[in-house]
Amino acid sequence: MSLFNQEVTLSEDYVYHYTSLEVAIENILFEGRLRFSPFIQTNDPRESKDWNVSITHTNGIEISTESLLEIVEKFNRKLKKDIKILCMTDEDKNSYNQINYGGRGFAHSRMWAQYASNHRGVCLVFDKRELHHTIITELDRLKQIYFGRVDYNSYYPINVDDYEAFNINQKDMISKEIDELLNDHVTRYYKTLYLRKAPDWRDENEFRWVIQSSQDYEYVSIDSSLRAVILGVETPREYDSVFSEFQEKYKIEVSRMHWYNGNPTPLPAF
Structure with a gap:
């Protein structure tokens, strides 16, 4: 059954990449x-700008100003500048509607406008499980791979983790090497650090994979996970032959978006 069939259920998980x-x-x-x-190249200032880090002091422990400055600098380098992310749009199962594709990850007109060149670009559809398998297999040399849906909540602290995610305890600086300390910190607080955004962003319904790497970029193959390409309503027809070749190469569906009285409808592209 086509993943664009209106009778399709969401038992199969797909994620979507507008570009x-x-x-x-x-x-x-x-x-x-x-x-x-x-991570620092996202369009959210919370993620693109340096974080302010506080230090919880412990009586009887003296640490030099140079050491404090080093931990703050390394915090922003290791926990921000060394972080790489892969961002997708998830299905919104709470809004799923068989009649007009409500809740489907490809049916967001604002996402088409903002991330797919004002409907001139494309939306790539991936099998979430297959993509996840590819990521953990091809990037298994990395220590940790974090993933999950983004929580759209206030930036203001709502629990103790929200405070501690941007705080380093002075006594931990004595008992651990800085790299070990920061690795442990990411493992404990990755949801607050990387899977939290303000409610303004909630319509993006984002799913992320998060890794630590000193490389400028990391890559994973799409051969086993790509399921479809959806062309925008403004994608020029002269590119049909190009996407026809990709359809054959990847053995996938290629559709084009139509908006009937504002209702999103993907139909075969050719």
Whole structure:
């Protein structure tokens, strides 16, 4: 059954990647891989700007100013600048509607406008389980791979983890090497650090994979996880032959979005 059939259930998990026509053709589909990009290159200031780090002091323990400055600098480098993420749009099962594709990850007009070049780009559809398997297999050299749906909540602290995620205890600086301390910190607080955004972003319904790597970028293949390419309503028809070749290469569906009185409807592209 086509994943665009209105009778399809959400028992199969898909994730969606909106992108420009050029990136889709010249990079992702031509090279056959997805890129993990730097966390600091997102369009959210909480993620792109340095974090303010506090230190909980312990009586009787003296640490030099240089050591304190080093921990703050390393905190932002290791927990921010070395972080790479892969961002997808998830299905919204709470809004699922068989009649008009409500809740489907490809049916967001604002996402088409913002991330797919004002409906001129494309939306790539991936099998979430297969993509996850590829990520943990091809990036198994990395120590940790974190993943999950983004929680859209206030930036203001709502529990103790929200405070402690941006705090280092002075006594831990004595008992652990800095790298070990920060690795443990990420493991404990990754949800607060990397899977939290303000409610303003909630309509993106984001699912993320998060890794630590000193490389500029990391890549994973798409051969086993790519399920479909959806062309935007404004994607030029002269590219149909290009996507027809990709359809044959990856053995996938290629559809084009239509908006009937504002209702999203993907139909076969050719």
